[in-house]
Amino acid sequence: MGARTGEAYLQGLRARPREVWVRGRRVDDVTAHPAFARPAAHIARLYDMQHEPAHRDVLTYASPTSGERVGTAFMMSATVDDLVKRRRAFQTWAESSFGLLGRSPDFLNTTLMAFAESPGVFEEMGPRFAANIRNYYEFVRENDLFLTHALITPQTDRSRSSKDQADAFLHMGVVRETADGIVLRGARMLATHGPIADEVIVYHLPGIRPGEEPYAAAFAIPVDTPGVRQICREPFDEGARAAYDHPLGSHFEEPDALLIFDDVLVPWERVFLHARVDLANRMYTETALRNHTAHQTGVRAIAKMQLAVGVAMAVAETVRCNGFLHIQELLGEAIGYIELARSCVIRAEVEHERTAAGTIRAGFTPLQTLRGMMSSAYPRIIEILQKVGAGGLLMMPTAADFASPVGDDVRRYYRGAGEISAEDRVRIFKLAWDLAGDAFGMRAMQYERYYAGDPVRLVASNYTSYAHRGECDRLVAGALALAGRP
Numbered sequence: 444m445g446a447r448t449g450e451a452y453l454q455g456l457r458a459r460p461r462e463v464w465v466r467g468r469r470v471d472d473v474t475a476h477p478a479f480a481r482p483a484a485h486i487a488r489l490y491d492m493q494h495e496p497a498h499r500d501v502l503t504y505a506s507p508t509s510g511e512r513v514g515t516a517f518m519m520s521a522t523v524d525d526l527v528k529r530r531r532a533f534q535t536w537a538e539s540s541f542g543l544l545g546r547s548p549d550f551l552n553t554t555l556m557a558f559a560e561s562p563g564v565f566e567e568m569g570p571r572f573a574a575n576i577r578n579y580y581e582f583v584r585e586n587d588l589f590l591t592h593a594l595i596t597p598q599t600d601r602s603r604s605s606k607d608q609a610d611a612f613l614h615m616g617v618v619r620e621t622a623d624g625i626v627l628r629g630a631r632m633l634a635t636h637g638p639i640a641d642e643v644i645v646y647h648l649p650g651i652r653p654g655e656e657p658y659a660a661a662f663a664i665p666v667d668t669p670g671v672r673q674i675c676r677e678p679f680d681e682g683a684r685a686a687y688d689h690p691l692g693s694h695f696e697e698p699d700a701l702l703i704f705d706d707v708l709v710p711w712e713r714v715f716l717h718a719r720v721d722l723a724n725r726m727y728t729e730t731a732l733r734n735h736t737a738h739q740t741g742v743r744a745i746a747k748m749q750l751a752v753g754v755a756m757a758v759a760e761t762v763r764c765n766g767f768l769h770i771q772e773l774l775g776e777a778i779g780y781i782e783l784a785r786s787c788v789i790r791a792e793v794e795h796e797r798t799a800a801g802t803i804r805a806g807f808t809p810l811q812t813l814r815g816m817m818s819s820a821y822p823r824i825i826e827i828l829q830k831v832g833a834g835g836l837l838m839m840p841t842a843a844d845f846a847s848p849v850g851d852d853v854r855r856y857y858r859g860a861g862e863i864s865a866e867d868r869v870r871i872f873k874l875a876w877d878l879a880g881d882a883f884g885m886r887a888m889q890y891e892r893y894y895a896g897d898p899v900r901l902v903a904s905n906y907t908s909y910a911h912r913g914e915c916d917r918l919v920a921g922a923l924a925l926a927g928r929p
């Protein structure tokens with residue numbers, strides 16, 4: 444089949460009704476529901492881009508098995524040019540949503556590619572499990588399916604492990620094995636795009652403890668599998684927000700859901716890992732998942748930072764506070780984060796690593812550094828935007844005010860510096876509010892803090908597993924040698 448069109452994706456959603464709940468009501472057709480229709484339309488747009496002459500060569504490549512054009516994120520890299528092609532594909536999709544779609548399909552397509560490229564932990568489970576992951580990777584690639592994932596246990600009691608929660612299956616675990624597969628019960632979070640995905644893949648962040656074997660499972664199933672239930676967070680936009688008032692929030696909201704597994708049977712051919720705490724913990728590092736996914740997320744994050752910093756500069760220039768030295772310093776600091784991120788991505792491609800499969804992947808250290816930096820850099824950029832725009836950010840009238848009896852007042856008192864009209868100033872400040880004040884922007888910020896797991900432990904790992912420690916120690920030893928001894 445190969446790369447899908449947007450219409451094929453939407454038809455697929457309609458053909459497979461799933462159990463989705465929002466505001467206490469069950470949703471019949473997610474493509475027609477006001478909370479999901481716009482996100483689904485944007486995902487459809489990404490699929491359509493794969494067929495446009497301007498993007499086709501970057502966004503797709505020839506499948507090694509079928510010869511069909513398939514998504515570039517599935518491509519393993521033989522050369523640096525392949526890594527660059529992957530980066531360009533990530534960038535092309537990311538810029539179409541200004542980096543605001545965190546979980547575009549290329550994220551989990553990349554994950555599957557990483558698993559297929561380095562299947563060591565699945566091979567240790569047995570040949571059948573290695574075949575399962577390989578077959579699943581090819582199945583998703585050839586059918587261009589959209590995946591969501593749920594890696595985290597619900598925040599019931601973080602001081603206890605999964606087995607010690609008030610109920611043994613609050614956290615999703617395997618209730619029993621049958622001849623047909625494993626049966627799962629309990630909850631997982633946080634499935635971004637779950638309501639409009641085709642399939643869900645479940646695996647782990649490292650940190651599962653011995654004794655938690657029933658909770659160590661990696662598998663993938665269609666989201667309409669009987670017993671899979673999704674409870675969505677409150678939507679910010681249910682189709683009622685005007686584009687002028689919420690230019691970003693009305694276009695790029697990503698739905699998020701808690702997944703409940705109500706005794707769900709996962710057939711053996713969809714089980715990748717099971718009952719092995721050691722392998723579940725090693726899976727992340729040994730599949731080099733962090734290299735591959737951080738290449739995609741880093742490129743996407745650059746687009747998001749460029750948007751936010753661009754908006755901050757436009758806000759400052761609109762009311763001419765950009766002449767003040769501290770505003771320039773803040774904007775200069777924000778620009779620095781963009782350039783650091785760009786440098787990390789390019790360095791990762793230059794300092795690529797060779798895999799056991801004979802392929803190459805972007806280097807770990809710069810990408811892990813970037814991943815850690817983003818958790819504080821993006822919130823800092825948003826803080827800078829808040830400081831540059833100050834109280835004006837939240838003072839903006841709506842599109843309706845321009846056409847009302849107070850329209851002349853609005854046009855007079857909301858104008859910007861020089862020739863900048865009220866319409867233009869309000870437009871820019873509303874863009875800023877969507878990023879720096881509105882619930883949509885707060886989610887987008889929380890996303891950068893947490894999408895890669897807990898930033899505290901992540902940044903701490905820069906120290907505990909620093910690959911270039913020897914270079915620091917050598918210089919310290921040299922400097923100490925200067926001091927001699929008393």
Ligand SMILES: Cc1cc2nc3c(=O)[nH]c(=O)nc-3n(C[C@H](O)[C@H](O)[C@H](O)COP(=O)(O)OP(=O)(O)OC[C@H]3O[C@@H](n4cnc5c(N)ncnc54)[C@H](O)[C@@H]3O)c2cc1C
Pocket residue numbers: 546592593594595596597598601632633634635636699886889890893894895896897898899900
């Ligand atoms: C907008 C958004 C979208 C997301 N999308 C997805 C998705 O699509 N799929 C997915 O799987 N996940 C997704 N995530 C979830 C993300 O992976 C988690 O939020 C992240 O791993 C942190 O887990 P938590 O939220 O449960 O926080 P917790 O782990 O409960 O952390 C809460 C606080 O306690 C501290 N803490 C907790 N445990 C420890 C510990 N053992 N040691 C030290 N400190 C600790 C943390 O530092 C933090 O300050 C998303 C998150 C957000 C915000």
